[in-house]
Amino acid sequence: MAQRQRKGTPPQGAGGNNTVFYIVLGVIALAGIIAIAYALAGGGGTTATDPIDLETANVQELYERATPLRLGDENAPVKIVEFADFQCPGCGVFSLQVKPRLMPYIERGQAQLVYYDFPLGGSHVHSFLAARAARCGGEQQLEGRDAYWAMHDKLYQEQSDWAAEQDAADEFVDYAAEIGLDRREFERCLRSDRFADVVTANRRLGEQLGVASTPTVLINNRLVGGRTIQDMGDQLLTILQEIVQEEGGAGQ
């Protein structure tokens, strides 16, 4: 570039031998335009619809990266941990029929629901994207609180519709708008790889803990079983009531 210019060139000649300099500027400009065009065409980022490679086999690191969503008081004596897949019908039943029965305990500060994503993948082709969609909802506020649970519930309510779609992303954006979220901001989050790492970490943590199906529910580290989701819900409520009574039974 400039170093190639002959020494001793008088000031009046400055700028007269700048061919190399302009070539360099041209190359930078061309490279920049191509890079921007590539990014605009979608090459700069794609919608993450599958788990990603976390490049970690360290369980401790997984624990740190696997962030659950929590509903209820952090100091609640009862922790109900759920590993769930948004596209799993059983999880839908749990969310729409069992969770409402838990809500009085959660609202009284007696129980906390700790929700981990466990997108099964396979035939549940949209489960990973749905988990990300709920978390994208959580980036916005509704009535003074983050909208994660509103989006969570909406996804389960509409599960049978979006599960059948070829591309569920548009449906998710519509749902976000329907519950009052900023459509553009939500879409920007969804059509990216935002939360792909967290959802993947949640899934891998579940695998490490032996989760093999959804919903897998634990109450204070006790696995809750049941032939049906309703059975599971009944057992869960029974154990919950027992613990609450042992803890003092306030509110029962």
Add this chain to the structure above:
Amino acid sequence: MMPQNRMVVAAAALVGAFVSTYLLLYKLGHLGTLACGIDGGCEIVQATRFAYFLGVPVAAWGVAGYLGILGVALAGTRPRFVTAAWVSWGLLLLTGAAFAFSLYLSALEEWVIQAWCRWCIASALIASATFVFSLPEAKRLRK
């Protein structure tokens, strides 16, 4: 003497203008995501209120600032403006402001936002380079 420092400043400013344009396009919603790795640092930074300055996206200030520096530096490579004082003053003021603003943004990332955006770091380095290579202008002004 050929104003080689101005050529370097112009080239760096052009790169900076593209970096800022990329961030601005993201901020305006024309890009799905930033190529920023999976830590999400860029998006965290871009989602804060500090991504705006006087109501305008910081990236837009970056585009305007870098284009201004590019324009002055390019003019300064032309024979008729080699000795023009306004070129030296322009470069010192523009790159000094860019450098100071980069320091401010970097401090916010470290101590307030607590997340780093790689593209912002790149821009800060470019702004620093334009300032360093503009320092010889002070010597020119003294002549």
